[in-house]
Amino acid sequence: xxxxxxxxxxxxxxxxxxxxxxxxxxxxxxxxxxxxxxxxxxxxxxxxxxxxxxxxxxxxxxxxxxxxxxxxxxxxxxxxxxxxxxxxxxxxxxxxxxxxxxxxxxxxxxxxxxxxxxxxxxxxxxxxxxxxxxxxxxxxxxxxxxxxxxxxxxxxxxxxxxxxxxxxxxxxxxxxxxxxxxxxxxxxxxxxxxxxxxxxxxxxxxxxxxxxxxxxxxxxxxxxxxxxxxxxxxxxxxxxxxxxxxxxxxxxxxxxxxxxxxxxxxxxxxxxxxxxxxxxxxxxxxxxxxxxxxxxxxxxxxxxxxxxxxxxxxxxxxxxxxxxxxxxxxxxxxxxxxxxxxxxxxxxxxxxxxxxxxxxxxxxxxxxxxxxxxxxxxxxxxxxxxxxxxxxxxxxxxxxxxxxxxxxxxxxxxxxxxxxxxxxxxxxxxxxxxxxxxxxxxxx
Amino acid sequence: xxxxxxxxxxxxxxxxxxxxxxxxxxxxxxxxxxxxxxxxxxxxxxxxxxxxxxxxxxxxxxxxxxxxxxxxxxxxxxxxxxxxxxxxxxxxxxxxxxxxxxxxxxxxxxxxxxxxxxxxxxxxxxxxxxxxxxxxxxxxxxxxxxxxxxxxxxxx
Numbered sequence: 001x002x003x004x005x006x007x008x009x010x011x012x013x014x015x016x017x018x019x020x021x022x023x024x025x026x027x028x029x030x031x032x033x034x035x036x037x038x039x040x041x042x043x044x045x046x047x048x049x050x051x052x053x054x055x056x057x058x059x060x061x062x063x064x065x066x067x068x069x070x071x072x073x074x075x076x077x078x079x080x081x082x083x084x085x086x087x088x089x090x091x092x093x094x095x096x097x098x099x100x101x102x103x104x105x106x107x108x109x110x111x112x113x114x115x116x117x118x119x120x121x122x123x124x125x126x127x128x129x130x131x132x133x134x135x136x137x138x139x140x141x142x143x144x145x146x147x148x149x150x151x152x153x154x155x156x157x158x159x160x161x162x163x164x165x166x167x168x169x170x171x172x173x174x175x176x177x178x179x180x181x182x183x184x185x186x187x188x189x190x191x192x193x194x195x196x197x198x199x200x201x202x203x204x205x206x207x208x209x210x211x212x213x214x215x216x217x218x219x220x221x222x223x224x225x226x227x228x229x230x231x232x233x234x235x236x237x238x239x240x241x242x243x244x245x246x247x248x249x250x251x252x253x254x255x256x257x258x259x260x261x262x263x264x265x266x267x268x269x270x271x272x273x274x275x276x277x278x279x280x281x282x283x284x285x286x287x288x289x290x291x292x293x294x295x296x297x298x299x300x301x302x303x304x305x306x307x308x309x310x311x312x313x314x315x316x317x318x319x320x321x322x323x324x325x326x327x328x329x330x331x332x333x334x335x336x337x338x339x340x341x342x343x344x345x346x347x348x349x350x351x352x353x354x355x356x357x358x359x360x361x362x363x364x365x366x367x368x369x370x371x372x373x374x375x376x377x378x379x380x381x382x383x384x385x386x387x388x389x390x391x392x393x394x395x396x397x398x399x400x401x402x403x404x405x406x407x408x409x410x411x412x413x414x415x416x417x418x419x420x421x422x423x424x425x426x427x428x429x430x431x432x433x434x435x436x437x438x439x440x441x442x443x444x
Numbered sequence: 445x446x447x448x449x450x451x452x453x454x455x456x457x458x459x460x461x462x463x464x465x466x467x468x469x470x471x472x473x474x475x476x477x478x479x480x481x482x483x484x485x486x487x488x489x490x491x492x493x494x495x496x497x498x499x500x501x502x503x504x505x506x507x508x509x510x511x512x513x514x515x516x517x518x519x520x521x522x523x524x525x526x527x528x529x530x531x532x533x534x535x536x537x538x539x540x541x542x543x544x545x546x547x548x549x550x551x552x553x554x555x556x557x558x559x560x561x562x563x564x565x566x567x568x569x570x571x572x573x574x575x576x577x578x579x580x581x582x583x584x585x586x587x588x589x590x591x592x593x594x595x596x597x598x599x600x
Contacts, residue, residue, distance in 0.1 A: 060473075060475075141475075141477075142475040142499065142500075143475065143499070143500060144498060144499060144500050144501070181477070181478075183478075359477075359478070359481050360477070361477050361480060361481065361496055361497075361498030361499065362498060362499075363498065401485065402485060402489065403482055403485035403486040403489055406478075406481065406482055406485055407482065410478060
């Protein structure tokens with residue numbers, strides 16, 4: 001029997017054990033302001049069939065640092081769109097977690113804040129040690145906070161979290177860099193940002209991290225991207241505990257239950273086959289409303305079942321090479337060459353356009369890059385701006401994005417999966433079989 | 445996202461006779477930006493020049509940018525359900541500034557949390573100073589004709 005270390009008792013250690021046992025860890029996005037409902041959601045997640053970890057998603061006032069407004073909303077009994085971990089008192093949050101969060105059910109705080117120091121302090125005091133974000137990925141898409149301010153704030157937040165090391169638990173931080181705008185960011189940039197943010201975390205004291213990748217528009221391209229991310233993580237984070245987390249599609253979601261289910265199942269299969277260790281799910285309610293606990297539990301069940309039906313590919317299994325690994329590697333090296341301090345390097349990189357997220361309107365993003373979808377759903381660069389990958393990429397043709405082209409692109413996944421679902425509904429009835437899709441009740 | 449989509453493959457409308465200077469903006473509480481990217485493309489395809497202020501624009505920043513740019517049109521877009529509330533507040537700020545008392549200002553998107561709002565909500569937004577209100581479902585075509593009319597009237 002191995003000695004129990006801090007890692008064994010941590011989020012990263014839990015995921016590593018599941019990975020060794022061949023199980024994909026599945027995780028919801030879940031947060032409500034009422035403590036009893038939050039606890040019930042965590043308990044339901046814990047009892048779900050698959051190998052699960054819990055989530056407390058915070059509300060948007062807390063994300064923006066407006067804890068007074070969150071507290072005022074609690075005082076009047078108004079519902080928030082997440083759990084206000086700073087506005088709730090410590091005893092309340094400890095009661096939510098009591099006998100729920102433990103070594104067999106780690107709970108992660110997901111928030112979206114470019115300035116999370118108070119959130120990190122609150123989660124540590126409540127006994128938690130896993131959260132998510134990053135100085136770039138929680139700043140550019142959702143705020144207009146200056147990137148320099150987010151880098152300083154995340155530096156302090158990493159150091160606060162890393163202060164837990166040596167206390168018997170290994171704190172864990174996940175980069176949200178694999179999502180960015182949710183859609184239309186070519187995979188090489190998502191992969192590079194995930195690695196760079198994890199290098200930032202490591203530089204500020206963390207030794208257990210996860211690198212994210214959000215399912216995009218082409219299963220083959222996604223497979224290549226996650227494999228590239230794993231190779232780069234192994235190269236750049238050799239002295240860290242790390243794993244890959246896949247996010248089920250983060251863009252416009254299919255509206256039909258069958259379409260949404262098929263997309264989620266594809267995300268689970270992508271995760272298992274490519275050697276990712278964890279999946280953050282979406283639900284069939286995604287296109288219509290904020291998912292309920294029941295929606296989330298159903299999504300965890302669907303994901304775990306789909307994951308259980310496929311196998312991890314060997315690391316030397318052949319995979320298409322459209323250049324994702326080479327581009328990501330070039331981006332990472334060009335950024336790290338700018339400064340020994342990763343945060344400073346990220347700032348200089350965005351100022352020079354070495355990192356430049358397509359369609360991101362944040363004032364600190366150069367906004368000179370563009371991307372398009374090929375007819376087969378492959379996401380490609382159409383304008384490189386100052387990205388240092390000109391020697392590796394030939395931008396796709398003339399293609400300037402038009403307004404109608406943008407709408408068609410943003411709804412590509414929705415149309416693909418809902419279209420396939422509609423064909424199944426319209427097809428002549430087959431013999432009912434075990435495992436046949438559920439009936440379409442109250443759909444669309 | 446406007447539901448009345450342009451037809452893919454159809455050529456965009458002919459550029460306007462006169463190019464307008466347009467400020468496109470979100471409201472303070474709204475972090476969504478794809479709607480803003482879309483509107484920028486629509487306006488550029490009509491031949492107009494766009495300053496896109498992006499997500500979560502505080503009222504004071506919008507006023508300052510409008511005083512700097514002195515636009516021919518201000519387009520406010522919001523899809524998080526707080527557009528009505530934030531819009532009522534920001535239009536008073538804009539109209540309270542004498543230099544911006546007459547600049548055309550329009551608002552559109554998903555303005556309430558329960559789908560397209562009642563007529564009374566739209567009328568209150570107009571009474572507070574918006575020149576037009578475009579809600580999801582019928583918004584885009586009406587917005588394009590509003591912009592065209594503005595181009596023509598200002599051109600004569």
